[in-house]
Amino acid sequence: MPLPINQALEAIETGMHSLGRTFTAGLLRPGLPPEQTRTDLGERGLVPSDELVELYGWHDGTDALEGTTLDDMHLFPGFYFASLKEALTNYDAFRDDRRWNPDWLPVFANGGGDFLAVTCSEEPNTRGEVIHFRIEESEHPVEFASVSRLLNTVAAAYLERVYFIDEDGYLEMDDSVFSEVARRLNPDVAWWQD
Structure with a gap:
């Protein structure tokens, strides 16, 4: 059973601190009022899920x-x-x-043109x-059924020590173990089951 989103976010912050990523945690910006997130997205015809609004209420991205x-900015490897302003840019x-797809909001960025984008569609099923938008690819799979599932997977990866600091001080992960965690927590997503 997935954690409520606020508990998953709390577990992520705890995990960051346990790995000594206090600088990264300190870069997280104050959260936004729900009305601001809904209004800013609505101006572009985007309809956010309640979970996305809650995520931006937790923090408005990273400074x-x-x-x-x-690497200092990475919430996960x-x-x-991204702040809402950066995501909209x-x-x-x-x-x-x-x-x-004009319904996608690029919420998590790698700095090179790849994003984890959240679908902000009027269609409740999507x-x-x-x-996962990869700039060099033509197909972009659904990797998580919801923001909550993504955050629960990230929280589990912190709690289960799948994420670690390598000898050069970078946040890394064991890809195969992460895939096992993601498969377990996202049984309805084909990307992890193949």
């Missing part, structure tokens, strides 16, 4: 302070949590790209799905 590396840049 990119001068001298901060991408390979991705940082990236959305505007990709909106007309033939590979992009709203909240998390898509």
Whole structure:
């Protein structure tokens, strides 16, 4: 049974601190009022899931302070949590790209054009799905059925020590073990079951 989103977020923060990533935790911006998130997305015709609104209520992404590396910003290996303003800037840049679905909001970024995007559709069956957009690929799979499932998977990876700090001080993970955790927590998502 997945954790409620607030407990998954708390577990992620605990996991960050347990790995000594207090600097990263300190880069997380104050959260946004739910009305602001809904209004800002609604101006572009995006309909957020309640979980996405709750995520931005927790924190409004990550500050990119001068001298901060991408790894310093990573909430989980390979991705940082973009502020709503940055997510919308990236959305505007990709909106007309033939590979992009105009219902996708790029919430987590790798700094090189790949995103974990949350579907903000009027269609309730797809709203909240998390898509992995890879800039060099033509197909972009659903990797998580919801923001909650993504956050529960990240929380489990912290709690089960799948994430670790390597000898150079970077946040890394054991990909095969992470895939096992994701498969276990996302049994309804084909990406992890193949």
